[in-house]
Amino acid sequence: MKRVLFLVLLLLNLLAFAFSRGWLGTPAPEGEPERLTNQLNPERIVLRPAETPHAEEAKPKAPEPVPSPETTQAPAPAAAPANDAKAPAAKAANGHDETCVALTGLSEAQADNLAQNLRAATAAVRATHETATAPSSWWVHIPASGGKEAAERRVAELRSLGIEDLFIMQEPGPNQYAVSLGLFKSEAKAQQHLAMLQNKRVRTAAIATRNTVVHRVEMRGSAAAVDTMSASRVVRQSGATIGECKP
Template structure:
C-alpha cells in the first residue's frame, strides 16, 4: 500500500471521528448556540455564592432554564475533549456567574428589588381658600331687648290715649280697671230729710264749726253734712280729732272711691319717650313690672 493511500485513510478516519463527536454519537453533543451551551452547563437558579453580594436578592428574578434539561450538578463537569476542528465549550466559573447575574440585574432592575425610599419632604403649607370659595354666614338681624312697664292710676282718657300709642308702636298692651281711694271725706252721715240736716248744721255751728255744707245731690249721701275733704287719710284723721275735741259727735272719715286704669306692656326702652309723648305727664305714673 502506498503512502498516499495510508494518509488518505487516516484523514477519512479523523473526519469520521469529528463528525461522530459533532452528532453526539460518542456520548456528548456540541451545543448549537451560546445560550444553549450555557443552559446545558448551568441552571442560574441553583447558584449559591459564598459571599454576600447584591446578586443574591436578584437570583429569583432570572428566568428558569428550559424544563427539557435536567438540573446540573453543583460542580460543573469538564466536557470531553472535542475532536479536531471544533471549539471546546467554555466552563462557567463562580466569578463569571456572579458577573452575569449582576449584568442581568442592571438590565432588568425589577421594581420589587428596589428598597423603599422614605419620603422626608416636608408637607407643603395649606393654601388659603380663594375669596370666591368662602361662604360667609348670613347676617341675622337681632331683635332689641324689651322690658316690661306698667302705668297705673290713669284716668279713662289717659288709658285710651296710651293704649292707642302702644299698639301703633307694635306693643300689645294689657288694660285693667279698679276703684281706688281718691280722697278722704270727713262727714256726718246723711240725715233723713232736708229739715233734719239743717237742724243738725245749726247745732254744729253752735259748737264753733264754721266750715260745713249740706249735700244736695241725689244718692246715698244726699242730706249728709260735709266737714272737709282731704287728699290723705292722715290729714282727715287730724281734722276728725279736732271736731271731737269741740264736742262734735257722730262724725267720721269716709274714703271717696274713683275708677282708675292700669296699662301694662313690653317694649324697648328707647321707645318710651315717643310712646309717652302722646300723653303729657304720664311718665310719673310709670314703673317696672313686679317680678313674678
C-alpha cells in the same frame, strides 16, 4: 331440807329470768306475725316506694318564650336640643325674664289711644289698657238721719260749737241731707280734722273713702324692647308717668 329446796327453786327461777332476757345467749328471732302483733297500731303502717333523689332534676323544663320581633322596641331617640337662638324668645313668651312697665296718670281716652299706638309701633312688646279702683279722697261728714229738718238742727248745733266750714248735701241719694265737714286728699289729714271735731264734742262725725277708677297702660316684653318703647316719642307725647307694674 326445805331450805335447800327453796334455794334450788329460786336458782331455777333466776336462770329462767336470765334466759328470757337474753343474758345467757340470743333468743330465737321472732317471725313477722309475732313482730307485728307486738307493735302498737300495726294497721296504721303504710309502705311507700322509695323516691329517687334526682327524680325532680330529671323532669324536663319548659323552654322559655322567645320575644317576637314585634314586641321588641328600639329605644326612643333623644330629643334634639332646642335652638339657642329661640330660647330667649320662648322665655319672654312664657313670662320668664320679662319686664313690665306701667304708664299711669292717664284718662280713659288717653290710655286707649296710647295702647293702640304702642301696638301699632312694635310687636316686640304687649301693650294693654288696665283699670283699677283706688281711693281718691277722704270725706269727713255726719251721716244723713231724719231728713232736712234734722240736718238743719245739726248744723245749728255745730255752729254753736264754733264750726263754720260745713254744708248740707242736697243731691238725691244715700247721702242726701248729710252734713259735710270737709274733703281731704289724704287719709292723714282727714283723721286730723276728725280728731279736732271730737275735741269739740262732735261725736257723730265719720270718715268715708271716695274711690275713683284709675287707668294705666302696661307694656310687657324683653327688657331691651320695653326700655326702647319707654323712651319712644309715642310715650313721651302721652305725658304718662313711667313706673313699675304692681303684682
